[in-house]
Amino acid sequence: MEHFLTTIPVWLVYILVGVVVMVESFGIPVPGEIVLVTAALMSSKHELAVSPHSVAIAGVLGAVIGDSIGYWVGREYGFKIFDILKRRFPSHFNDDTIAYAEHIFDRYGMFAVFFGRFVALLRIFAGPLSGVLKMHYPRFLIANVAGAICWAGGTTYAVYYLGKAAEKYLSTFSYVALGIAVILAFAAGKFMGQAIDRRVEAYAEQRRADGTHPDVA
Incomplete structure:
Protein backbone atom coordinates (compact mmCIF):
# COMPACT_ATOMS: atom_id res chain seq x y z
CA MET A 1 0.00 0.00 0.00
CA GLU A 2 2.78 2.47 0.89
CA HIS A 3 4.63 1.67 -2.34
CA PHE A 4 1.47 2.40 -4.33
CA LEU A 5 0.79 5.68 -2.50
CA THR A 6 4.33 6.90 -3.18
CA THR A 7 3.79 6.49 -6.93
CA ILE A 8 0.82 8.87 -7.16
CA PRO A 9 0.63 12.69 -6.73
CA VAL A 10 0.32 13.94 -3.16
CA TRP A 11 -3.12 15.47 -3.77
CA LEU A 12 -4.33 12.07 -4.98
CA VAL A 13 -3.15 10.49 -1.73
CA TYR A 14 -5.53 12.75 0.19
CA ILE A 15 -8.40 12.00 -2.18
CA LEU A 16 -7.75 8.27 -1.91
CA VAL A 17 -7.76 8.44 1.90
CA GLY A 18 -11.05 10.36 1.92
CA VAL A 19 -12.74 8.13 -0.67
CA VAL A 20 -11.70 4.80 0.86
CA VAL A 21 -12.69 5.89 4.37
CA ALA A 56 -6.42 13.94 9.00
CA ILE A 57 -8.86 16.31 7.29
CA ALA A 58 -9.38 13.85 4.42
CA GLY A 59 -10.01 11.02 6.88
CA VAL A 60 -12.46 13.05 8.97
CA LEU A 61 -14.40 14.32 5.95
CA GLY A 62 -14.52 10.85 4.42
CA ALA A 63 -15.80 9.35 7.67
CA VAL A 64 -18.48 12.01 8.23
CA ILE A 65 -19.72 12.03 4.64
CA GLY A 66 -19.66 8.24 4.36
CA ASP A 67 -21.58 7.72 7.59
CA SER A 68 -24.13 10.33 6.55
CA ILE A 69 -24.67 8.65 3.18
CA GLY A 70 -25.04 5.33 4.98
CA TYR A 71 -27.51 6.89 7.40
CA TRP A 72 -29.79 8.20 4.66
CA VAL A 73 -29.57 4.98 2.64
CA GLY A 74 -30.50 2.99 5.74
CA ARG A 75 -33.34 5.38 6.58
CA GLU A 76 -34.68 5.21 3.02
CA TYR A 77 -34.40 1.47 2.37
CA GLY A 78 -34.52 -0.02 5.87
CA PHE A 79 -33.29 -3.56 6.37
CA LYS A 80 -33.44 -4.18 2.60
CA ILE A 81 -30.00 -2.61 2.41
CA PHE A 82 -28.60 -5.40 4.61
CA ASP A 83 -30.16 -8.06 2.37
CA ILE A 84 -28.17 -6.56 -0.51
CA LEU A 85 -24.98 -6.38 1.55
CA LYS A 86 -25.42 -10.00 2.71
CA ARG A 87 -25.51 -11.15 -0.90
CA ARG A 88 -22.56 -8.97 -1.92
CA PHE A 89 -20.34 -9.46 1.14
CA PRO A 90 -21.39 -12.72 2.86
CA SER A 91 -18.16 -12.95 4.87
CA HIS A 92 -18.85 -9.60 6.56
CA PHE A 93 -22.64 -9.52 6.75
CA ASN A 94 -24.88 -12.28 8.07
CA ASP A 95 -27.96 -12.53 10.27
CA ASP A 96 -25.93 -12.86 13.47
CA THR A 97 -23.62 -9.87 12.89
CA ILE A 98 -26.54 -7.69 11.82
CA ALA A 99 -28.63 -8.73 14.84
CA TYR A 100 -25.74 -8.05 17.24
CA ALA A 101 -25.00 -4.66 15.68
CA GLU A 102 -28.70 -3.76 15.84
CA HIS A 103 -28.73 -4.73 19.53
CA ILE A 104 -25.70 -2.53 20.27
CA PHE A 105 -26.97 0.50 18.35
CA ASP A 106 -30.51 0.18 19.65
CA ARG A 107 -29.25 -0.05 23.24
CA TYR A 108 -26.46 2.53 23.24
CA GLY A 109 -27.51 4.99 20.51
CA MET A 110 -25.07 7.90 20.17
CA PHE A 111 -22.41 6.11 22.22
CA ALA A 112 -22.49 3.19 19.78
CA VAL A 113 -22.01 5.58 16.85
CA PHE A 114 -19.09 7.31 18.57
CA PHE A 115 -17.26 4.26 19.96
CA GLY A 116 -18.21 2.09 16.99
CA ARG A 117 -15.88 4.26 14.90
CA PHE A 118 -12.95 2.49 16.59
CA VAL A 119 -14.18 -1.07 15.86
CA ALA A 120 -14.08 -2.30 12.25
CA LEU A 121 -17.36 -4.24 12.36
CA LEU A 122 -19.34 -1.47 14.04
CA ARG A 123 -17.67 1.20 11.89
CA ILE A 124 -19.22 -0.41 8.80
CA PHE A 125 -22.65 -0.66 10.43
CA ALA A 126 -22.78 2.77 12.09
CA GLY A 127 -24.33 4.83 9.30
CA PRO A 128 -26.78 2.38 7.71
CA LEU A 129 -27.98 0.91 10.98
CA SER A 130 -28.51 4.30 12.61
CA GLY A 131 -30.69 5.21 9.63
CA VAL A 132 -32.60 1.94 9.76
CA LEU A 133 -33.31 2.47 13.47
CA LYS A 134 -34.47 6.05 12.73
CA MET A 135 -31.99 7.70 15.10
CA HIS A 136 -32.63 11.45 15.26
CA TYR A 137 -30.22 12.83 12.64
CA PRO A 138 -28.79 15.77 14.67
CA ARG A 139 -27.90 13.32 17.46
CA PHE A 140 -26.38 10.94 14.94
CA LEU A 141 -24.41 13.76 13.31
CA ILE A 142 -22.93 14.94 16.61
CA ALA A 143 -21.72 11.43 17.47
CA ASN A 144 -20.60 10.88 13.88
CA VAL A 145 -18.47 14.03 13.71
CA ALA A 146 -17.00 13.54 17.19
CA GLY A 147 -16.12 9.92 16.45
CA ALA A 148 -14.62 10.80 13.06
CA ILE A 149 -12.41 13.53 14.55
CA CYS A 150 -11.18 11.29 17.37
CA TRP A 151 -10.65 8.24 15.15
CA ALA A 152 -9.29 9.71 11.90
CA GLY A 153 -7.55 12.70 13.49
CA GLY A 154 -6.29 10.76 16.49
CA THR A 155 -4.99 7.87 14.38
CA THR A 156 -3.25 10.19 11.92
CA TYR A 157 -1.44 12.29 14.52
CA ALA A 158 -0.57 9.28 16.71
CA VAL A 159 1.13 7.54 13.77
CA TYR A 160 2.71 10.80 12.58
CA TYR A 161 4.32 11.67 15.93
CA LEU A 162 5.36 8.08 16.50
CA GLY A 163 7.10 8.15 13.14
CA LYS A 164 8.81 11.45 13.93
CA ALA A 165 10.01 10.15 17.28
CA ALA A 166 11.33 6.98 15.68
CA GLU A 167 13.17 8.96 13.02
CA LYS A 168 14.76 11.26 15.59
CA TYR A 169 15.75 8.80 18.29
CA LEU A 170 16.19 5.45 16.58
CA SER A 171 18.15 6.53 13.48
CA THR A 172 18.84 3.54 11.20
CA PHE A 173 16.18 1.36 12.79
CA SER A 174 13.51 4.05 12.92
CA TYR A 175 11.06 2.63 10.41
CA VAL A 176 11.73 -0.95 11.44
CA ALA A 177 10.65 0.01 14.95
CA LEU A 178 7.73 2.01 13.61
CA GLY A 179 6.71 -0.89 11.41
CA ILE A 180 6.70 -3.15 14.46
CA ALA A 181 4.56 -0.60 16.31
CA VAL A 182 2.08 -0.45 13.43
CA ILE A 183 1.95 -4.27 13.27
CA LEU A 184 1.24 -4.36 17.00
CA ALA A 185 -1.54 -1.82 16.49
CA PHE A 186 -3.12 -3.96 13.79
CA ALA A 187 -2.67 -7.04 16.00
CA ALA A 188 -4.60 -5.23 18.71
CA GLY A 189 -7.30 -4.48 16.14
CA LYS A 190 -7.37 -8.14 15.16
CA PHE A 191 -7.70 -9.13 18.82
CA MET A 192 -10.58 -6.70 19.22
CA GLY A 193 -12.20 -8.13 16.10
CA GLN A 194 -11.97 -11.64 17.53
CA ALA A 195 -13.51 -10.38 20.77
CA ILE A 196 -16.40 -8.90 18.76
CA ASP A 197 -16.82 -12.25 16.95
CA ARG A 198 -17.15 -13.99 20.32
CA ARG A 199 -19.75 -11.46 21.41
CA VAL A 200 -21.68 -11.96 18.18
CA GLU A 201 -21.71 -15.72 18.73
CA ALA A 202 -22.71 -15.32 22.39
CA TYR A 203 -25.59 -13.05 21.39
CA ALA A 204 -26.65 -15.58 18.74
CA GLU A 205 -26.66 -18.33 21.37
CA GLN A 206 -28.76 -16.12 23.64
CA ARG A 207 -31.26 -15.60 20.81
CA ARG A 208 -31.40 -19.34 20.21
CA ALA A 209 -32.10 -19.91 23.90
CA ASP A 210 -34.83 -17.25 23.83
CA GLY A 211 -36.34 -18.73 20.68
CA THR A 212 -35.85 -15.50 18.69
CA HIS A 213 -33.09 -16.75 16.40
CA PRO A 214 -34.15 -17.62 12.81
CA ASP A 215 -32.74 -21.15 13.28
CA VAL A 216 -35.35 -21.90 15.94
CA ALA A 217 -38.10 -19.37 15.24
Whole structure:
Protein backbone atom coordinates (compact mmCIF):
# COMPACT_ATOMS: atom_id res chain seq x y z
CA MET A 1 0.00 0.00 0.00
CA GLU A 2 2.78 2.47 0.89
CA HIS A 3 4.63 1.67 -2.34
CA PHE A 4 1.47 2.40 -4.33
CA LEU A 5 0.79 5.68 -2.50
CA THR A 6 4.33 6.90 -3.18
CA THR A 7 3.79 6.49 -6.93
CA ILE A 8 0.82 8.87 -7.16
CA PRO A 9 0.63 12.69 -6.73
CA VAL A 10 0.32 13.94 -3.16
CA TRP A 11 -3.12 15.47 -3.77
CA LEU A 12 -4.33 12.07 -4.98
CA VAL A 13 -3.15 10.49 -1.73
CA TYR A 14 -5.53 12.75 0.19
CA ILE A 15 -8.40 12.00 -2.18
CA LEU A 16 -7.75 8.27 -1.91
CA VAL A 17 -7.76 8.44 1.90
CA GLY A 18 -11.05 10.36 1.92
CA VAL A 19 -12.74 8.13 -0.67
CA VAL A 20 -11.70 4.80 0.86
CA VAL A 21 -12.69 5.89 4.37
CA MET A 22 -15.98 7.23 2.99
CA VAL A 23 -16.78 3.99 1.17
CA GLU A 24 -16.04 1.94 4.29
CA SER A 25 -18.17 4.28 6.39
CA PHE A 26 -21.31 3.92 4.30
CA GLY A 27 -21.20 0.14 4.61
CA ILE A 28 -18.78 -1.37 2.09
CA PRO A 29 -16.00 -3.46 3.73
CA VAL A 30 -12.83 -1.87 2.31
CA PRO A 31 -9.55 -1.29 4.25
CA GLY A 32 -10.14 2.32 5.31
CA GLU A 33 -8.01 2.05 8.43
CA ILE A 34 -5.06 0.57 6.52
CA VAL A 35 -5.10 3.38 3.96
CA LEU A 36 -5.37 6.02 6.70
CA VAL A 37 -2.50 4.58 8.74
CA THR A 38 -0.30 4.16 5.66
CA ALA A 39 -0.86 7.77 4.59
CA ALA A 40 -0.18 8.98 8.13
CA LEU A 41 3.03 6.95 8.20
CA MET A 42 4.09 8.56 4.90
CA SER A 43 3.47 12.01 6.36
CA SER A 44 6.02 11.34 9.11
CA LYS A 45 8.83 10.90 6.58
CA HIS A 46 10.61 14.18 5.93
CA GLU A 47 11.53 13.22 2.37
CA LEU A 48 7.88 12.98 1.35
CA ALA A 49 5.56 15.97 0.90
CA VAL A 50 2.50 14.38 2.49
CA SER A 51 0.92 16.60 5.15
CA PRO A 52 -0.50 14.95 8.30
CA HIS A 53 -3.03 17.77 8.59
CA SER A 54 -4.39 17.08 5.10
CA VAL A 55 -4.47 13.33 5.78
CA ALA A 56 -6.42 13.94 9.00
CA ILE A 57 -8.86 16.31 7.29
CA ALA A 58 -9.38 13.85 4.42
CA GLY A 59 -10.01 11.02 6.88
CA VAL A 60 -12.46 13.05 8.97
CA LEU A 61 -14.40 14.32 5.95
CA GLY A 62 -14.52 10.85 4.42
CA ALA A 63 -15.80 9.35 7.67
CA VAL A 64 -18.48 12.01 8.23
CA ILE A 65 -19.72 12.03 4.64
CA GLY A 66 -19.66 8.24 4.36
CA ASP A 67 -21.58 7.72 7.59
CA SER A 68 -24.13 10.33 6.55
CA ILE A 69 -24.67 8.65 3.18
CA GLY A 70 -25.04 5.33 4.98
CA TYR A 71 -27.51 6.89 7.40
CA TRP A 72 -29.79 8.20 4.66
CA VAL A 73 -29.57 4.98 2.64
CA GLY A 74 -30.50 2.99 5.74
CA ARG A 75 -33.34 5.38 6.58
CA GLU A 76 -34.68 5.21 3.02
CA TYR A 77 -34.40 1.47 2.37
CA GLY A 78 -34.52 -0.02 5.87
CA PHE A 79 -33.29 -3.56 6.37
CA LYS A 80 -33.44 -4.18 2.60
CA ILE A 81 -30.00 -2.61 2.41
CA PHE A 82 -28.60 -5.40 4.61
CA ASP A 83 -30.16 -8.06 2.37
CA ILE A 84 -28.17 -6.56 -0.51
CA LEU A 85 -24.98 -6.38 1.55
CA LYS A 86 -25.42 -10.00 2.71
CA ARG A 87 -25.51 -11.15 -0.90
CA ARG A 88 -22.56 -8.97 -1.92
CA PHE A 89 -20.34 -9.46 1.14
CA PRO A 90 -21.39 -12.72 2.86
CA SER A 91 -18.16 -12.95 4.87
CA HIS A 92 -18.85 -9.60 6.56
CA PHE A 93 -22.64 -9.52 6.75
CA ASN A 94 -24.88 -12.28 8.07
CA ASP A 95 -27.96 -12.53 10.27
CA ASP A 96 -25.93 -12.86 13.47
CA THR A 97 -23.62 -9.87 12.89
CA ILE A 98 -26.54 -7.69 11.82
CA ALA A 99 -28.63 -8.73 14.84
CA TYR A 100 -25.74 -8.05 17.24
CA ALA A 101 -25.00 -4.66 15.68
CA GLU A 102 -28.70 -3.76 15.84
CA HIS A 103 -28.73 -4.73 19.53
CA ILE A 104 -25.70 -2.53 20.27
CA PHE A 105 -26.97 0.50 18.35
CA ASP A 106 -30.51 0.18 19.65
CA ARG A 107 -29.25 -0.05 23.24
CA TYR A 108 -26.46 2.53 23.24
CA GLY A 109 -27.51 4.99 20.51
CA MET A 110 -25.07 7.90 20.17
CA PHE A 111 -22.41 6.11 22.22
CA ALA A 112 -22.49 3.19 19.78
CA VAL A 113 -22.01 5.58 16.85
CA PHE A 114 -19.09 7.31 18.57
CA PHE A 115 -17.26 4.26 19.96
CA GLY A 116 -18.21 2.09 16.99
CA ARG A 117 -15.88 4.26 14.90
CA PHE A 118 -12.95 2.49 16.59
CA VAL A 119 -14.18 -1.07 15.86
CA ALA A 120 -14.08 -2.30 12.25
CA LEU A 121 -17.36 -4.24 12.36
CA LEU A 122 -19.34 -1.47 14.04
CA ARG A 123 -17.67 1.20 11.89
CA ILE A 124 -19.22 -0.41 8.80
CA PHE A 125 -22.65 -0.66 10.43
CA ALA A 126 -22.78 2.77 12.09
CA GLY A 127 -24.33 4.83 9.30
CA PRO A 128 -26.78 2.38 7.71
CA LEU A 129 -27.98 0.91 10.98
CA SER A 130 -28.51 4.30 12.61
CA GLY A 131 -30.69 5.21 9.63
CA VAL A 132 -32.60 1.94 9.76
CA LEU A 133 -33.31 2.47 13.47
CA LYS A 134 -34.47 6.05 12.73
CA MET A 135 -31.99 7.70 15.10
CA HIS A 136 -32.63 11.45 15.26
CA TYR A 137 -30.22 12.83 12.64
CA PRO A 138 -28.79 15.77 14.67
CA ARG A 139 -27.90 13.32 17.46
CA PHE A 140 -26.38 10.94 14.94
CA LEU A 141 -24.41 13.76 13.31
CA ILE A 142 -22.93 14.94 16.61
CA ALA A 143 -21.72 11.43 17.47
CA ASN A 144 -20.60 10.88 13.88
CA VAL A 145 -18.47 14.03 13.71
CA ALA A 146 -17.00 13.54 17.19
CA GLY A 147 -16.12 9.92 16.45
CA ALA A 148 -14.62 10.80 13.06
CA ILE A 149 -12.41 13.53 14.55
CA CYS A 150 -11.18 11.29 17.37
CA TRP A 151 -10.65 8.24 15.15
CA ALA A 152 -9.29 9.71 11.90
CA GLY A 153 -7.55 12.70 13.49
CA GLY A 154 -6.29 10.76 16.49
CA THR A 155 -4.99 7.87 14.38
CA THR A 156 -3.25 10.19 11.92
CA TYR A 157 -1.44 12.29 14.52
CA ALA A 158 -0.57 9.28 16.71
CA VAL A 159 1.13 7.54 13.77
CA TYR A 160 2.71 10.80 12.58
CA TYR A 161 4.32 11.67 15.93
CA LEU A 162 5.36 8.08 16.50
CA GLY A 163 7.10 8.15 13.14
CA LYS A 164 8.81 11.45 13.93
CA ALA A 165 10.01 10.15 17.28
CA ALA A 166 11.33 6.98 15.68
CA GLU A 167 13.17 8.96 13.02
CA LYS A 168 14.76 11.26 15.59
CA TYR A 169 15.75 8.80 18.29
CA LEU A 170 16.19 5.45 16.58
CA SER A 171 18.15 6.53 13.48
CA THR A 172 18.84 3.54 11.20
CA PHE A 173 16.18 1.36 12.79
CA SER A 174 13.51 4.05 12.92
CA TYR A 175 11.06 2.63 10.41
CA VAL A 176 11.73 -0.95 11.44
CA ALA A 177 10.65 0.01 14.95
CA LEU A 178 7.73 2.01 13.61
CA GLY A 179 6.71 -0.89 11.41
CA ILE A 180 6.70 -3.15 14.46
CA ALA A 181 4.56 -0.60 16.31
CA VAL A 182 2.08 -0.45 13.43
CA ILE A 183 1.95 -4.27 13.27
CA LEU A 184 1.24 -4.36 17.00
CA ALA A 185 -1.54 -1.82 16.49
CA PHE A 186 -3.12 -3.96 13.79
CA ALA A 187 -2.67 -7.04 16.00
CA ALA A 188 -4.60 -5.23 18.71
CA GLY A 189 -7.30 -4.48 16.14
CA LYS A 190 -7.37 -8.14 15.16
CA PHE A 191 -7.70 -9.13 18.82
CA MET A 192 -10.58 -6.70 19.22
CA GLY A 193 -12.20 -8.13 16.10
CA GLN A 194 -11.97 -11.64 17.53
CA ALA A 195 -13.51 -10.38 20.77
CA ILE A 196 -16.40 -8.90 18.76
CA ASP A 197 -16.82 -12.25 16.95
CA ARG A 198 -17.15 -13.99 20.32
CA ARG A 199 -19.75 -11.46 21.41
CA VAL A 200 -21.68 -11.96 18.18
CA GLU A 201 -21.71 -15.72 18.73
CA ALA A 202 -22.71 -15.32 22.39
CA TYR A 203 -25.59 -13.05 21.39
CA ALA A 204 -26.65 -15.58 18.74
CA GLU A 205 -26.66 -18.33 21.37
CA GLN A 206 -28.76 -16.12 23.64
CA ARG A 207 -31.26 -15.60 20.81
CA ARG A 208 -31.40 -19.34 20.21
CA ALA A 209 -32.10 -19.91 23.90
CA ASP A 210 -34.83 -17.25 23.83
CA GLY A 211 -36.34 -18.73 20.68
CA THR A 212 -35.85 -15.50 18.69
CA HIS A 213 -33.09 -16.75 16.40
CA PRO A 214 -34.15 -17.62 12.81
CA ASP A 215 -32.74 -21.15 13.28
CA VAL A 216 -35.35 -21.90 15.94
CA ALA A 217 -38.10 -19.37 15.24
